[in-house]
Amino acid sequence: MGWYNKRLAKSIWVFHVSASPCNNCDIEILDLLTPKYDVERLGIKLVGSVRHADVLLVSGVINQKVAPMVKKIYEQAPKPIFVMGVGTCPSGGCCFNDSYNIVENREDVIPFDIYVPGCPPKPEAMIAGAAKLMEVLNG
Amino acid sequence: MKLSENMNQVPVGPFHPLLEEAEYFNLTVEGETVVDIDLDIGWMHRGHEFISEQKTFTQSIFLVERICGICSTSHPLACVHAIEDVDNIEIPERAAYIRTLVGELERIHSHLLWLGLAGHFIGYDTLWMWAWKYREPVLQMFEIISGNRNHYGVMRVGGVSRDIDLDRVKELHKILDTVDAKIKMIAAAAPDDPVLKSRLVGVGVLTNQDAIDMCAVGPTSRASGVPWDVRKDEPTDAYGLVDFDVIVLQNGDVWDKLVVRLLETLESTKICRQCLDKLKTVKGPILNNVKEISAGEGIGRYEAPRGEVFHYVRTDGSNRAIRHKIRAPSYVNIPTYSASCKGIPIADALITLAAVDPCYCCTERALRVKGEDPDAIDFVKLSREKTERIRREIHGH
Ligand code: SF4
Numbered sequence: 001m002g003w004y005n006k007r008l009a010k011s012i013w014v015f016h017v018s019a020s021p022c023n024n025c026d027i028e029i030l031d032l033l034t035p036k037y038d039v040e041r042l043g044i045k046l047v048g049s050v051r052h053a054d055v056l057l058v059s060g061v062i063n064q065k066v067a068p069m070v071k072k073i074y075e076q077a078p079k080p081i082f083v084m085g086v087g088t089c090p091s092g093g094c095c096f097n098d099s100y101n102i103v104e105n106r107e108d109v110i111p112f113d114i115y116v117p118g119c120p121p122k123p124e125a126m127i128a129g130a131a132k133l134m135e136v137l138n139g
Numbered sequence: 140m141k142l143s144e145n146m147n148q149v150p151v152g153p154f155h156p157l158l159e160e161a162e163y164f165n166l167t168v169e170g171e172t173v174v175d176i177d178l179d180i181g182w183m184h185r186g187h188e189f190i191s192e193q194k195t196f197t198q199s200i201f202l203v204e205r206i207c208g209i210c211s212t213s214h215p216l217a218c219v220h221a222i223e224d225v226d227n228i229e230i231p232e233r234a235a236y237i238r239t240l241v242g243e244l245e246r247i248h249s250h251l252l253w254l255g256l257a258g259h260f261i262g263y264d265t266l267w268m269w270a271w272k273y274r275e276p277v278l279q280m281f282e283i284i285s286g287n288r289n290h291y292g293v294m295r296v297g298g299v300s301r302d303i304d305l306d307r308v309k310e311l312h313k314i315l316d317t318v319d320a321k322i323k324m325i326a327a328a329a330p331d332d333p334v335l336k337s338r339l340v341g342v343g344v345l346t347n348q349d350a351i352d353m354c355a356v357g358p359t360s361r362a363s364g365v366p367w368d369v370r371k372d373e374p375t376d377a378y379g380l381v382d383f384d385v386i387v388l389q390n391g392d393v394w395d396k397l398v399v400r401l402l403e404t405l406e407s408t409k410i411c412r413q414c415l416d417k418l419k420t421v422k423g424p425i426l427n428n429v430k431e432i433s434a435g436e437g438i439g440r441y442e443a444p445r446g447e448v449f450h451y452v453r454t455d456g457s458n459r460a461i462r463h464k465i466r467a468p469s470y471v472n473i474p475t476y477s478a479s480c481k482g483i484p485i486a487d488a489l490i491t492l493a494a495v496d497p498c499y500c501c502t503e504r505a506l507r508v509k510g511e512d513p514d515a516i517d518f519v520k521l522s523r524e525k526t527e528r529i530r531r532e533i534h535g536h
Contacts, residue, residue, distance in 0.1 A: 017154060018161050020183045024208020024289045026160065027252065034255075034271035050154075066161055066182045069153055095202050098193055099186040120208065120289055 002139055005080070008054050009137035011043030012130065014084075015053035015077075019070050020102070021060030024120040025087040029057055037123045044130060050077045055133070058110060059086045061093055061102045067109045074110045082113045082137075084129060091115040145169055149485065153182055164492065171484045176476050191463040196222055196432065199460065200294055203450070206465070208289055209252065212245040213443030214450070214465070215294040220375060220439025221450040222296045222460075225432050230376070233418070234298035234425045239377040240414040241284065241293050242441070243407040247318065248277040249444035250400040250407075253496045254325070257397060260493050261338050266329070273321040276314050283307055283314075298426035308418050315415065319408045326401045339394040342483065343491030346391055349478040357446025359472045359495045362399045363391035369442040381413045391479075393494040400496075431456070443468055445496050469497045 018026050032039045033046060047053055050073050062070060074081070088094045090112060096102055103109055116129040146169045153161040161182035167175040187206055191199040203214040216238060223230070230238075251274040258266025278288045284303055285291035293299050303311070329335055345355065350363035360367055368385040370378045386402040388395040434456040441448055446468030453462040472495040480491050 020161070020185055022205045022208045022211075023160060024205075024211065027208060028289070031271065031275075034275075035268055036272065036275045060183075061185060063182070063184055065184065066153070069161070069182075073154060095194075095198075095205060096185050096190065098190045100189060101184055101186045119205075122288060 005137040006139065008080075009134040011045070012054045012082075012134070013045050013047045013052055014055045014057050015047055015050045015073075017056050017058045017070060017073055019058055019060040019066050019090075020063040021087065021089055025059035025089070028120045028123055029059070029086065029126070032123050032126060037127065039127060039130070042127070042130070053077055053081065055082045055084055055130075056110070057084050057086050058090055058112070061089045061096045061099070062106050062109055063099075063101045064103060065101075067103045070110055082133060083110055084133065085112045085115040086126060086129075087121060088117050088119040091117045094119060143169075146174065151489075153179075162497075166480075166485065166488060168485050171486075173480050173483055173485055173488050176480045176488075178473070178476070180473075188463050188465060192460055195458045196296055196460070199463065200296075201292060203465065204290055204292065206467070209249050210245070210443045210445065210448065210467075211290050212242050212294070213441050213448050214467075216242060216376075217439040217441040217443075217448045217450040218452075218463075219294045219296050220441060221437040221452045222432060222439070222454075224437030224439055225435045225452065225454055226429075228297050228427065228429055230298045230427060231424045232377075233302075233421050233423050234427075235377040235380070236414045236417045236421060237299045237301075237303060237425065238294065239381065240303075240411055240418070241281075241291060241299075242376070243410045243414070244277055244280055244284075246407045246444045247322070247404050247411075248274050248281075249496075250404045251277070251322070253400060253444075253493075254329075254397065257393075257490065257493055258335075260490050261335075263334060263338075266335070269325060273318065273325065276318050276321075280311055280314050280318075283311060295426055296432075297429040298424070300426070302425050303418060305419065308415055312412075312415050315408060315411055319405075319412075322401075322404050322408065326405060329401065330398065335397075336394065339397060339490070340392060341390075342393045342487045343479040343494055344390065344392045345475050345479045347389070349475065350391065353475050353478065354471050355446075355475050355495075356468050356471055357443070358396055358399045358403065359446065359475060361385070361387050362395040364389040367447070369440050369447050373440065375441070377414060377417075380417075381410050383407075383410050393490055396494045431458070445469055446472060469495070473497055 016029055085091055090106055114129055114133055116126055118125050146167055149166045149168055151164040153163045163179040165177040166173050191202050194202055200215045200218055203218045204211045206214045251270045255267040255270035281291060282288050285293050285301060293301055345363050347364045350360045350365050364387060366385055366387045371385050383406045386399050388399055432454050434454055436453045439450040448468055449466040451464040452460040455461050475495060480488055
């Protein structure tokens with residue numbers, strides 16, 4: 001898949017999955033698109049359908065209700081698909097580990113490839129995460 | 140609702156390109172017209188009230204901050220008001236100004252965010268880019284004040300955690316001036332825009348009576364001529380010491396909601412400027428040392444960008460709340476959909492839904508769906524059972 005990944009890295013299209021976050025990571029993701037950060041200059045584009053996506057940006061602690069939907073979205077995505085966990089929520093559960101409504105193991109629901117910790121991570125950190133992903137894709 | 144022959148159902152969500160959060164609407168349409176709307180929430184439920192009852196007071200301030208990323212001052216502020224209410228704790232004057240400053244900056248950033256998204260929803264991305272571009276300096280101000288762009292962690296029981304020194308105040312003043320000029324520019328340009336106007340005037344009207352009947356709060360109600368604002372009605376912190384107006388408009392359509400928010404943003408910059416001026420002269424401590432909270436009950440209110448947020452805590456003299464109840468503004472604004480969405484073309488439905496600036500992260504803490512058929516849940520019954528349970532807890536029978 002090396003040749004394919006190299007082409008992918010030139011312009012990754014992302015789809016945003018909000019799996020019970022607090023919204024902040026989501027608005028920071030949207031912030032990436034606006035003039036200050038403008039990630040479209042790096043070829044990163046937010047798309048409206050998971051079928052067009054190369055990378056899923058998952059934010060939030062994935063609660064019991066949303067988990068089947070997140071799983072479904074992952075299944076519907078064309079492979080290869082890479083999953084980026086945005087924020088402390090997917091990487092460590094943030095302060096919700098005592099909750100009765102979150103899934104026990106987030107990696108069972110959707111296999112994460114890369115995490116960007118921070119609550120919320122700064123847009124710069126997300127760009128750095130995307131750059132690392134591109135590096136890996138380029139081999 | 141029973142479907143007649145020429146009615147169709149249009150499901151929207153839970154993941155939809157236009158929705159930022161996961162939420163599910165079921166619109167029943169007849170031709171182009173929306174005749175009924177149903178909504179399924181719970182996709183964001185994380186159990187804050189339950190977690191908060193296991194954390195200490197200071198920890199739970201951080202927790203309620205993470206109810207919602209956009210209201211990340213309103214919830215902590217209402218929460219500390221509630222805890223302070225138990226023992227009638229006073230806060231230093233300087234802390235009051237800092238609290239108000241942070242609260243109002245949040246209103247600016249939240250309203251600009253809404254304005255941008257509203258533009259995005261009606262396919263007017265220029266407005267989106269504009270509004271979010273000029274929202275950036277506000278986040279920069281937050282970074283100067285608290286070290287983080289969102290989730291500030293500034294509120295504490297008895298005051299605030301961080302002081303703002305004189306150099307920073309000057310710097311903030313400068314940034315505020317640029318923000319103010321830009322907002323004025325948008326406020327002057329947007330009402331003249333024929334696209335916006337033709338798209339929004341007269342759309343999704345919420346009448347004054349409906350707003351009162353459905354207990355709408357915040358800009359949603361103020362655009363329908365209901366002059367409720369906690370900041371004016373029951374001033375806490377520095378709101379009694381600064382000068383500002385409550386914006387009230389009469390028509391109740393999406394346009395008026397937009398204008399209310401724009402004008403409110405200008406009021407907020409006015410309040411921020413007064414607070415910054417005061418921070419230059421008012422000296423003193425920023426935090427009263429609170430050793431313990433006695434047993435009792437307290438309520439806290441604050442006018443969040445979306446309306447009144449309400450926190451209730453009951454304490455037993457230990458270092459944590461034994462009951463923490465949260466009522467978020469979106470929860471009371473969302474039922475107004477049934478009044479404002481019926482009878483409008485489906486294309487206008489989304490902007491009408493967005494016009495109350497719903498925040499599902501705030502709303503969804505009160506319901507447990509695990510292990511049950513979500514369709515079979517009767518919200519009213521659940522809510523009544525909950526009230527009954529709480530009544531029994533309090534009265535013991
Ligand atoms: S990581 Fe923090 S900011 Fe992001 S969704 Fe979780 S609580 Fe919110």
